[in-house]
Structure formats: structure tokens, C-alpha cells
Amino acid sequence: MLSAFFIHIAVIIVIYAILAVSLNVAVGYTGLLNLGHIAFFGIGAYTSALLTKNDVPYIMALLASGIFASVFGWLLAKITSRLKGDYLSLATLGFGFVVYAVMLNWSKLTRGPLGIAGIEKPNIFGWYLKGSGSYLIFASIIAAIIIFIIYKIVKSRYGRLLEAVRDDAIGAQALGKNIYKLKIQGLMISAFFAGIAGSLYAHYISYIDPSTFFISDIIVIFTIVIVGGLASLRGSVISAIIILGLPEMLRFVDLPSSMIGPMRQMMFAVILILILMFKPRGLFGKIDLE
Amino acid sequence: MLEIKNIKKSFGGVKAIKGSDFIIEKNKVTALIGPNGAGKTTLFDIIAGLTRPDEGHIIFEEKDITKKEPHKIANLGISRTFQQVRLFKNLTILDHLQMVEDNKDMGLLKNIFTNKKRSDKKYEQVLENFGIKRTLDTYISDLSYGQRKLLQIAMTLEKSHKLLMLDEPVAGVNKVIQSDIENLLLKLKEENETILLIDHDMEFVRKLADHVIALDAGVVICEGTPDKVLKNKKVLEAYLGE
Ligand SMILES: Nc1ncnc2c1ncn2[C@@H]1O[C@H](COP(=O)(O)OP(=O)(O)OP(=O)(O)O)[C@@H](O)[C@H]1O
Ligand SMILES: [Mg+2]
Numbered sequence: 001m002l003s004a005f006f007i008h009i010a011v012i013i014v015i016y017a018i019l020a021v022s023l024n025v026a027v028g029y030t031g032l033l034n035l036g037h038i039a040f041f042g043i044g045a046y047t048s049a050l051l052t053k054n055d056v057p058y059i060m061a062l063l064a065s066g067i068f069a070s071v072f073g074w075l076l077a078k079i080t081s082r083l084k085g086d087y088l089s090l091a092t093l094g095f096g097f098v099v100y101a102v103m104l105n106w107s108k109l110t111r112g113p114l115g116i117a118g119i120e121k122p123n124i125f126g127w128y129l130k131g132s133g134s135y136l137i138f139a140s141i142i143a144a145i146i147i148f149i150i151y152k153i154v155k156s157r158y159g160r161l162l163e164a165v166r167d168d169a170i171g172a173q174a175l176g177k178n179i180y181k182l183k184i185q186g187l188m189i190s191a192f193f194a195g196i197a198g199s200l201y202a203h204y205i206s207y208i209d210p211s212t213f214f215i216s217d218i219i220v221i222f223t224i225v226i227v228g229g230l231a232s233l234r235g236s237v238i239s240a241i242i243i244l245g246l247p248e249m250l251r252f253v254d255l256p257s258s259m260i261g262p263m264r265q266m267m268f269a270v271i272l273i274l275i276l277m278f279k280p281r282g283l284f285g286k287i288d289l290e
Numbered sequence: 291m292l293e294i295k296n297i298k299k300s301f302g303g304v305k306a307i308k309g310s311d312f313i314i315e316k317n318k319v320t321a322l323i324g325p326n327g328a329g330k331t332t333l334f335d336i337i338a339g340l341t342r343p344d345e346g347h348i349i350f351e352e353k354d355i356t357k358k359e360p361h362k363i364a365n366l367g368i369s370r371t372f373q374q375v376r377l378f379k380n381l382t383i384l385d386h387l388q389m390v391e392d393n394k395d396m397g398l399l400k401n402i403f404t405n406k407k408r409s410d411k412k413y414e415q416v417l418e419n420f421g422i423k424r425t426l427d428t429y430i431s432d433l434s435y436g437q438r439k440l441l442q443i444a445m446t447l448e449k450s451h452k453l454l455m456l457d458e459p460v461a462g463v464n465k466v467i468q469s470d471i472e473n474l475l476l477k478l479k480e481e482n483e484t485i486l487l488i489d490h491d492m493e494f495v496r497k498l499a500d501h502v503i504a505l506d507a508g509v510v511i512c513e514g515t516p517d518k519v520l521k522n523k524k525v526l527e528a529y530l531g532e
Contacts (some may be wrong), residue, residue: 011519152402156395158397158398160385160389161395169378172361172389174370174372175390175445175449177396178359238342287380
């Protein structure tokens, strides 16, 4: 029982680590304060669930969820290409709401608030991921690949350009760099991996409904990114473990079950406030945003 | 090489440029002078595509570039500095020097899979040439104001270019760096670079410029040789104020 519980928490941490690392590409590296990141997570989850329900092989569905999410990343980037700062953030928040509303109201496709149940467990060339143990291994492998790819991107000369756009977009333009293209690509990369995380989530929980992807959950992902530090991949991963793991320890303290929920929320807030007060750049962050 | 044709620009109610017309000739140093708020920087921004003019045209090498995007204009060979230095504060000197080298960094896939070896020697030589006594791995946030200014000039020159536009390159730096930069500009003149320069030091303008254009409210009030323009009554009045 106990180990099953730990494995469950570990799977969730792995999925949120991918979400946080991918959000960091947009926010920390490219400087796009995207408050609608969770929409990409949702788009990935629904894409994968619906495709496999229609007999598309799991691996194809997994890839499709990334590709479909990044198409929406492209769309969001196009719509917001001339916006900056607060206006950009507001528009991305709006995007998150719209995607949520579509999931809720396009009942023919998404079954609306009823959600989609019975999402199959992945079968990867004969490796049937029935138990949570094997799912943890699979999700960890995917996460490792994703983090490796993102690491290669941000450490490359191309990654430096994303950072240049973040630090001074006009200065980057004066050097002949197409900042519109860079912003679009930054958001597409970010969305792609969030979509993959969505697929991993859907096939793990095997049931999704719009409430999982409501905009308020972006706070969790943002807390992970900020506590870990902007533009730090290691920070996002370690922070996901702390932020999602620590509150679970409450279960082992003798508390009435009605207290656990509120206590968890409080710990969350306390960690965020402590970090903002004493280490505003986060645990591993090296950069300041304006 | 560059033609400014009847450029007008207002910000809200402020008519910053009431109508500018002039020509920058190839292999010549042209100085743009005028009192604070005369619209010199605004003209630079319009040429670079950062600010859209309300009226008029910018012609660069016979092509109309008025509506082109800033990065495209930069890639045509217009290389500039900013009055307020624009560098990337969380990146290193090396990152900056690599960025101006070419646009190969724009390719996502090519850059993930190829790991180009650092050619430190070349970049260290640039730092030495420009008198920046820091290592390549120094972050911009650790540089002094003068060093930032030098690095920006170094980048503007290292970037492949046909026309250099320098917005007050010596403003705010100490006397030593100032004379370094001025000597560098004199050398560039000897090398026949095409330069458009904004500067407030009239003695230096006299020494460096082939042609001087005096602006007030974005209108050319006098142009010609340094001797002619710097003696002109309207120019002196504009500088001394009403
Ligand atoms: N983005 C802007 N918004 C509003 N007004 C502006 C803007 N940019 C410039 N101005 C105004 O346009 C006028 C010209 O400014 P500009 O910076 O071009 O002058 P300048 O000749 O470069 O002056 P200085 O010698 O002080 O650098 C000024 O009155 C300035 O206040
Ligand atoms: Mg100016």
C-alpha cells in the first residue's frame, strides 16, 4: 500500500517536472510570461485520449499530442505576437479560459463535464504498462529524454538567442535576429512538451475532464518554476519534487483528514512566500526578469 | 547610399520630426548634430525600422526600406549602436560576440546536434582590439558602463555592415575611454567606412566629419562642411537656445 502511494506521487512529480521544465522554456528562457500553459497540457491529454479511443496506436497518439499542442502554441504566439508584458500575460490567460471553455462545451467531441473515462493503458510494442510501477519507469524515461532535448536546446547558440529575446528583444533585432520567429518557436517548443505531459497524464489517470485543466492549476506549475528558479532546468525538477512531495508527507502526521487539504494549501503558500522573501531568484535561478 | 526623404513623425501631440531630407554618401563620415530633443535618435530608429514614420521614405542602396522589419534592415548591412546601451544582461561577452558573427544560430535543429568548438582566440583578439580587459565568460551585469559601451561598439563593427550608425558613442564614458573611441573612429575614417554619427562634441565633429547635418525639430537647418555648419548663425542659435 505504502509503496503504491509513493509510486503514484512519483508519477505525478515526473509529469509536473515535464510541465515545469517546458514552461521554463517560455517564461525563463524566452521571457514570455505564458499564463495559459495548462491549456497545452489539456490539449495534449484530450488529443491522446481521443486518438487512442479511435484505435490510433499509443506512440502515435503520444507524438500527436505534442504536435497538436505546439500547433496551438503557434496560434497563441501569432495572436499575441505584437503584445508585450502584462498585455501578453492577459491574452495567454484568456487563451487558457477559451481552451477550457471549449473542452467543457464541445460535448460531441469531449463529452463536456462528463469527461472521458476508460483511457487505455499504453501498449508500447508489446510492453503493456498496466501497473503504476512500469508506468513510473516509462514516464521517467520520457521525462529524461525531454529534459535532455531541452537542455541541448537551451545550451546551444540557438538557446542563447531565446535568452537574448528575453533580455532585450530590440537589441536582438538590431543584430539581425528575427525575434518574431524566435518567440513563436519558443512557445511551440514549450507547448510541444506540455502536450506530451498531457498525454502521459491522461493514460496514467485513465480519466480526464475539463476541471483538471482549469486555469487555476497554472499556479502550481508557476510555483514550481519560480521556486526552482527561472532559466534553470535542474531547479524546475528539484522544485517539482519539493513542491509536490513535501505536502504529501502530511499524510504521515496524525491529522484529521479534513485538515490535510487546507494544510497542504498553506504549505504551498508558505514555501512560495519564503522563497520570494529570501531567495527571489529561486533555488537555482541566475536571472532576474524586469 | 542612404536617402532620407521627407520623413515626418509625431509622438502624440509632439512633432518630433517635422520633415527631414538628406543623403548619406558612401565612404564618408556624416555627423548629425542638434540640440537635445532635435530628433536625432528618432531618425536613427526610423532608419533602423524600429519606429514607423508618419510620412516619407528611407532609401538604402536604391531600395525602399521604409516598411521593412528591423532585423531585415540590420541584415541588409545597417549596423548601429544605441544611445542607451542595449546588451543582454544575463549573457556573457562570448555569447554576444558569437551572435554578431552570423545568423547560423537561428537554425534550431542544426544547433542542437552540432557542437561547434569555441574559437576563443578570435574573440579574445576582439576584446584586445577594443581595450576591453575582461574574460570572455564575464556576464554583462558585471561590466562597467564604459566596458558596455565599448562592447556595443565592438559588436556593431564586428557585425557585417555597409553603413555604421553610432548614437553618441562617447557620451558618459571617462576621458581615457573617450579618447580610445575617438581614435578608433579616426581609424575607421581612414579605412573609408561609411559612418553616420551623432555627437555633441563640436571639436571632435570638426576633426572627424566630412559632412555635417544640423537638425532642429527634425528639420535640417543647415548642412555642409564642418567649417560652414559650425559657423552658421541658425546652428549657433539652436544650440544656445532662444
Ligand atoms: N517614444 C517616444 N514617445 C514620445 N515622445 C518621444 C519618443 N521618442 C522621442 N520622443 C520625443 O521626440 C523628440 C526627439 O527626441 P530624440 O530622442 O529623437 O532627440 P535627440 O535629438 O536624440 O536628443 P538627445 O540629444 O537628447 O539624445 C523629443 O521631444 C522626445 O521627447
Ligand atoms: Mg538622442
